[in-house]
Amino acid sequence: MPAPASSRRRIGVLLVNLGTPDSPQTSDVRRYLNEFLTDGRVIDIPAAVRYPLFQGIVVPLRAPKSAKIYQQLWTERGSPLLYHGLDLQTKVQEQLGPEYVVAFGMRYQNPGVEKALQELRDAAVERIIVLPLFPQYAAASTGSVQEKVMEIVSKWWVVPSISFISTFTDDPGFIGTIVALGKEEMARHQYDHIVFSYHGIPERHILKGSHNGYCKLGSCCDTYNENNRYCYRAQCFETSRLVAAGLGLTPEQYTVSFQSRLGRDPWLKPYTDIALKDFPAKGIKNVLAFSPAFVADCLETTIEVGAEFKELFEEHGGEHWQLVPSLNSHPQWVQAVTEMLKRN
Template sequence: MNSPTPATSARRIGVLLVNLGTPDSPQTGDVRRYLNEFLTDVRVIDNLPAVVHYPLFQGIVVPLRAPKSAKIYQQLWTERGSPLLFHGLDLQQKVQAALGPEYVVAFGMRYQNPSIAKALEELREAAVDRIIVLPLFPQYAAASTGSVQEKVMQIVSKWWIVPSISFISAFSDDPGFIATIVALGQREMARHQYDHVVFSYHGIPERHITKGSYHNYCQFGSCCDTLNEKNRYCYRAQCFDTSRRVAAGLGLSPDQYTVSFQSRLGRDPWLKPYTDILLKDFPAKGIKNVLAFSPAFVADCLETTIEVGEEFKEMFEEAGGEHWQLVPSLNSEPQWVEAVAAMIRRN
């Protein structure tokens, strides 16, 4: 007589969405804790030995920077708290609904709360069969995506049972990602006539590019004119590729848009051109109305709402500009939710 087939429960796939991080509150103490964790990450500040790095940043840089940053975070904070956090939680809930019960979607931050460790524990408690990790950074950079991947691997390396884990390392050319940006841009362009479009990306030190360059392929020039097997994970090349794709969707010619970089820190050379310097020259060239995108960010945050939306606007107007408009981030737009769900399904 044949033995009965044992009953098996449906296997579920775990999904971990991760963004950079945010203070728990805009108070100086919480901002200091956030900055301390962020700026002591050796993938962020990679050019100092530990004996210099930690005392310098923990003892001098962070204590001096925290009160100033806290004032900026107070401008950013809303009734729901930090936009980066609540947009991330909204995205988590909507992606969960889009994927259905066969998936378990968790959300974590690389720095502070909710932590990656907490989010991974949620997936382990759910007994998922495998885990797909999606760092919410469209263009790969060692200081963002790479840091998330390293942290995940550090955590799961201590588990006794480690399930299959895969990473979506970049989605700078994902059709759904591009289409959502285009749709948001078209919405703004229908409201106002613009002379020029700026794609402002978070900058990284040039050394981060050269350290990851394939056989010294990256030369900070025409090497980024196409995205190919040699520069597939070059942050600069991905930024230009994203811009070309969005510009094509908006019907822009190459002379109608500019790619630039923001948020530099320290004295070492970062990716150029610098947005804050570039925009000051626009009015003299007859560019008085600018539409600005921040395609390195999928959720509104300090670098988009405050830096691009307010500080750059003020600089542009002081230089003689008339209208500077920031296109909102993807946040939890329905089209973006479906794009994320589609990426997960494909993986």
Template sequence: MNSPVAPSRRIGVLLVNLGTPDSPKTPDVRRYLNEFLTDVRVIDNLPAVVHYPLFQGIVVPLRAPKSAKIYQQLWTERGSPLLFHGLDLQKKVQAELGPEYVVAFGMRYQKPSIAKALEELREAAVERIIVLPLFPQYAAASTGSVQEKVMEIVGKWWIVPSISFISAFSDDPGFIGTIVELGKREMAKHQYDHIVFSYHGIPERHITKGSFHNYCQFGSCCDTLNDKNRYCYRAQCFETSRLVAAGLGITPDQYTVSFQSRLGRDPWLKPYTDFALKDMPAKGIKNVLAFSPAFVADCLETTIEVGEEFKEMFEEVGGEHWQLVPSLNSEPQWVDAVAAMIRRN
């Protein structure tokens, strides 16, 4: 008599990115910004009685029409790049991992929601769930917000499966290797004087709030990534830059690490990219290759801000050539790297 075949126990995988409006129209952009900018992990320095009325009643209504015009420049026939690159990545990672895994994709803000993606995994009766926020460097306002949202949703389930998080992959070999390969492709086309690694900025207070026994001093404390600064966003940005630079064969004097996308008057991580690039032509730096290693998919902050706005600023002050390296999107090497991270976890 044949023994019964044990049912396969599949592993659920949740890939999460930040979010995007449903369309570049002002009402959809307003809904997106409203959800994003009222997240207390993003705007953490205001009491709720001030935060919500201020942003819902003044900041978002004023910002939405301007942002909508920028999203119109970004939009393609397939819609938002952040969305369709995420869905492409989901499908390719699913194919790479095979039927033992169920891969879902969600956004922290707007659609497809984290709740919808988690429900897909629950309906698939997965044994456990691995959550991979698609933010290479850990920040409380991005990765931390995703983790909090996942636990808020799953905490309401009657049966809660085992859940694990991949909290950062700033030094992951597959992640670094893919950036290096994309950089080499661009370097083969043109001779560059300098490399700029432009990361999304965060307020300095986010660093100090998470500092291990006040270890972070916004200086040489980020010269190495160690146990004390493992989850320091700034330290991880510098580590990613060092590893990519080593892969490209460039020395510290041949690249700049900087930060973009400030909001409000509080000090954010420095140097600011838009300030740093304006000084470069006077120093003889006329040809720059720019990376956006905080983003794994093309989006407004890469394509428009780094690729177009910074290019225009650079040329206005005497720069000759500014080139953005494309994001990882669903490059085969990146798909392999994501699958490898999931298998290891």
């Protein structure tokens, strides 16, 4: 007979997303931005410059503006990034069953990674699988989560085996869910063009992480291989190629672009807000937009891509701009996450 569930050695799962303010009030947004923008992996400048610049100037100026945007995003359940994460946690736990313990945490603010790890520690799990919910690896997102987890567990007297799922750029379940959601939208309306808009990062981040100088910010991303497996730009293009293939698109029918840049240094190009202004003049009046760097709806998807880019597109002569919803806790995505974890 199988051993009772209570006596089995269980596997801990830690799902982690970026973070969200506790409320859309300016004080909470300021706290969130302070933690986020002083992370040395996000803003990779010396701490002696980073802290006074962002805590003393950037965050105080940005917080009130960001708070107004968060107020547009907030729902009765609170922040979408948070409740979609909690929904995913619940559904993945149901799929995995009692041999697993699934916890959810945010890299910045609440519920924190430390609290989530403590839940797994209290459950006396045999080992822990960490899944940062960022499809494409970047040092500023997945890398930051990994660093935080290692910092926390390094203080434990007993450290269990820990493994990380560092990227799921080309995971069939991830790609398949995006394709399914895209097909639903394409069945409702005819589109002239598809846009895959990813969160941008500074070009220097790509070059700093380049394997033996392979990355040139050009045709090196035309294929996805062992030399650029952890290049964020290459991963974005690979995800786009796979989704496009699933939707039956030719290279001419879609654009890969990047959003949410900050500061004056060059970020990954083309910039989405610049590219979409030229579409109407080229006869592209109906656009379907995807945000494949995000697995849950948030400010960057719902507000930036879904509302601000729509308004900008229409101002320049566009007729219809539609954002494909994020994966959130879609049943197909829950199954994909479950299978990823079991494989690990």
